[in-house]
Amino acid sequence: MAAQEDRRKLVGRLFNYANNPITIAGVVLTTLSALLIITFMVVELFGELENPYFGLFAYVFLPAVFVLGLIEIPIGMLRRRRKLIRGGTTEAEKSEYPTFNFNDPKVRRVAMIIIGLTAVNAVILGSSSFIAVEKMESVEFCGETCHTVMQPEFAAYQQSPHSRVACVECHIGPGASWFVKSKLDGLRQVWHTAVDSYPRPVETPLRTLRPARETCEQCHWPGKHHGDKLRTFVRHATDEENTPAYTSMLLKTGGGSLDTGRHGGIHWWHIESDNVIRFVAGDDRRESVVWVELITPEGEVRTYTRDGEELPSEAELETRARIMDCIDCHNRPTHLFNTPAKSIDWVLETHPELRGLPYFKRQAKKAIEGEYDTHVEGVRSVRDAILTFYRDEYPDVAANDAELVESGADYASRVYARTSFPEMNTNWETHPNHIGHDDFPGCWRCHDDEMATPDGKHVIPMDCDNCHVYLVEDAPEVPDFAALINGS
Numbered sequence: 001m002a003a004q005e006d007r008r009k010l011v012g013r014l015f016n017y018a019n020n021p022i023t024i025a026g027v028v029l030t031t032l033s034a035l036l037i038i039t040f041m042v043v044e045l046f047g048e049l050e051n052p053y054f055g056l057f058a059y060v061f062l063p064a065v066f067v068l069g070l071i072e073i074p075i076g077m078l079r080r081r082r083k084l085i086r087g088g089t090t091e092a093e094k095s096e097y098p099t100f101n102f103n104d105p106k107v108r109r110v111a112m113i114i115i116g117l118t119a120v121n122a123v124i125l126g127s128s129s130f131i132a133v134e135k136m137e138s139v140e141f142c143g144e145t146c147h148t149v150m151q152p153e154f155a156a157y158q159q160s161p162h163s164r165v166a167c168v169e170c171h172i173g174p175g176a177s178w179f180v181k182s183k184l185d186g187l188r189q190v191w192h193t194a195v196d197s198y199p200r201p202v203e204t205p206l207r208t209l210r211p212a213r214e215t216c217e218q219c220h221w222p223g224k225h226h227g228d229k230l231r232t233f234v235r236h237a238t239d240e241e242n243t244p245a246y247t248s249m250l251l252k253t254g255g256g257s258l259d260t261g262r263h264g265g266i267h268w269w270h271i272e273s274d275n276v277i278r279f280v281a282g283d284d285r286r287e288s289v290v291w292v293e294l295i296t297p298e299g300e301v302r303t304y305t306r307d308g309e310e311l312p313s314e315a316e317l318e319t320r321a322r323i324m325d326c327i328d329c330h331n332r333p334t335h336l337f338n339t340p341a342k343s344i345d346w347v348l349e350t351h352p353e354l355r356g357l358p359y360f361k362r363q364a365k366k367a368i369e370g371e372y373d374t375h376v377e378g379v380r381s382v383r384d385a386i387l388t389f390y391r392d393e394y395p396d397v398a399a400n401d402a403e404l405v406e407s408g409a410d411y412a413s414r415v416y417a418r419t420s421f422p423e424m425n426t427n428w429e430t431h432p433n434h435i436g437h438d439d440f441p442g443c444w445r446c447h448d449d450e451m452a453t454p455d456g457k458h459v460i461p462m463d464c465d466n467c468h469v470y471l472v473e474d475a476p477e478v479p480d481f482a483a484l485i486n487g488s
């Protein structure tokens, strides 16, 4: 009977220890958060919850509360035990730590319950942190959680060829070390967002972006020879008729490698390991280049500079020279804020009926380039500006073609909506595109016929034909290449 008495005492003592506000709060927190997490998981099984904040709450905040509760339970008990002993309450409490007799079925039962609960806890914690990681990798989380901050990049992304590629595929890529780096960096960003100290616009280029070859090349293979790529550019004049002009050229994308036997063109020259190009930018945004080095397949090292330009010292080369990779040309593969003029060219090309609106390009461009205080106000004002223009200047058109005018106004405001973000000081001017040379220096940062080796033997060439061959220039109609081939 003495054993039974001991047992009663032991259980009683544990309850006695647990009887304190800290432990009780811990039990309540743990139980509540566990129940909530389980409920959310079940609800999510039915696909009801899409909101990105929900993920943060259910799988980051709640598990944190859960763990906090778990930690509180023993802390409270230990404190209370010490207090009881100090107060000299009873002999029993002064005794050593409780000894457990596992021959006793009741102790065994309590132990089984504790082990069982711990297992359940482990499952809850494990699966919720798994879901937390999944959530944080989702496009919704990256693009929408900090809505204002990411709005420009997210809006542009949704319209891009990569809108089905998750943000993390380019921004983190495979492997654990970049995952951890990105999460640490993420903590810093959450802090800046919370205290509202983030830069506007978000800085570009991204200094911490993973080398593009480790991300882009998960899907694209530069060793693959693309050959020439046929591109037709359409540009509309700002005259009353919005007159189009079509230019078609073969872009010498190329690729390949010496091994494969077929090589050459733009990709082979800059990114295939046969040639390695390093450069030093003259400014933080890499919009100018002051020093270039090429190591040829034969191992010859050529350095190109411009006459009279200040050059980086040896020490600076160590820190500032950058090995050229995909994003030194494709820096806007997905976050492209196209210029108003080009965006409208595209609208006119895809909705040719809008060419019937006199001066549409001129007016839409002017409205989109206007300054507005907020994104929402801009979207509305651009629309209003188009409607007002036709009402005041072309009342006939406004009256007879009301639907067309409305549709023109809508398209113009949509262009504004995806290219201008006053809250983030972001638009087509703040985020230049390095492909080509039309709106920004792009290829001509190096290919300006002035960057040369000291002996003047090699110049980074500006000849148009090196990069593309014109097939048709400023034609009034879309060139019909099929007809050409058929000889008609």
Ligand code: HEC
Pocket (backbone or CB within 6 Å): 139, 142, 143, 150, 153, 154, 157, 162, 165, 166, 167, 168, 169, 170, 171, 202, 203, 204, 205, 206, 207, 209, 327, 330, 331, 332, 333, 334, 335, 431
């Ligand atoms: C196809 C690859 C790709 C995908 C997908 C992608 N990004 Fe980017 N992102 C880039 C590149 C490349 C840059 C520009 C890097 C540079 O110039 O340094 C960039 C830059 C950014 C910047 C810095 C500002 C800027 O515009 O240069 C932010 C912010 C950003 N991305 C957020 C996102 C978010 C959010 C998503 C998902 C909704 C996303 N990205 C998806 C490739 C990608």
Ligand code: HEC
Pocket (backbone or CB within 6 Å): 161, 162, 165, 166, 169, 170, 212, 215, 216, 217, 218, 219, 220, 326, 327, 330, 333
């Ligand atoms: C997860 C796979 C994936 C990754 C990573 C990826 N891309 Fe792509 N990319 C695609 C797919 C798929 C397409 C074709 C989209 C289409 O035609 O609808 C594409 C298209 C492109 C195009 C052609 C766009 C056009 O207008 O036709 C370029 C250029 C490009 N990617 C560059 C990049 C660069 C640069 C990176 C790295 C910053 C990158 N991609 C990362 C999957 C990927």
Ligand code: HEC
Pocket (backbone or CB within 6 Å): 212, 213, 216, 217, 220, 221, 222, 226, 229, 231, 251, 253, 266, 267, 270, 271, 324, 325, 326, 327, 328, 329, 330, 435, 436
């Ligand atoms: C020197 C500049 C430059 C570099 C570096 C570069 N590209 Fe390109 N890339 C181009 C140009 C120019 C085009 C043709 C663009 C066009 O369609 O107007 C192109 C086209 C592409 C296309 C579309 C091909 C097609 O035929 O549709 C893909 C995909 C692509 N690049 C991926 C990459 C990847 C991945 C890297 C890095 C490994 C890379 N590029 C590096 C300049 C570059």
Ligand code: HEC
Pocket (backbone or CB within 6 Å): 252, 265, 266, 269, 270, 277, 278, 279, 289, 292, 293, 294, 304, 324, 328, 329, 434, 435, 436, 442, 443, 444, 445, 446, 447, 458, 459, 460, 461, 466, 467
């Ligand atoms: C950072 C400097 C740099 C930038 C930016 C750059 N290139 Fe180059 N490119 C070079 C160098 C260096 C060579 C080798 C020049 C030589 O032949 O001595 C080269 C060679 C070439 C060649 C081969 C020329 C030949 O002799 O046949 C082509 C084509 C080319 N580049 C296209 C482009 C295009 C298109 C872009 C923009 C999308 C671009 N490059 C951007 C540095 C650059």
Ligand code: HEC
Pocket (backbone or CB within 6 Å): 233, 234, 235, 247, 251, 435, 436, 437, 438, 443, 444, 447, 461, 462, 463, 464, 465, 466, 467, 468
């Ligand atoms: C170093 C390579 C390079 C050189 C040199 C070069 N271009 Fe280009 N050019 C490009 C690329 C790349 C594009 C495609 C840009 C894009 O994809 O939007 C382009 C596009 C163009 C376009 C269409 C622009 C538009 O968006 O409407 C014109 C016009 C053009 N080039 C004219 C010229 C002329 C004229 C020369 C000679 C003085 C020249 N280029 C020299 C690389 C080059």
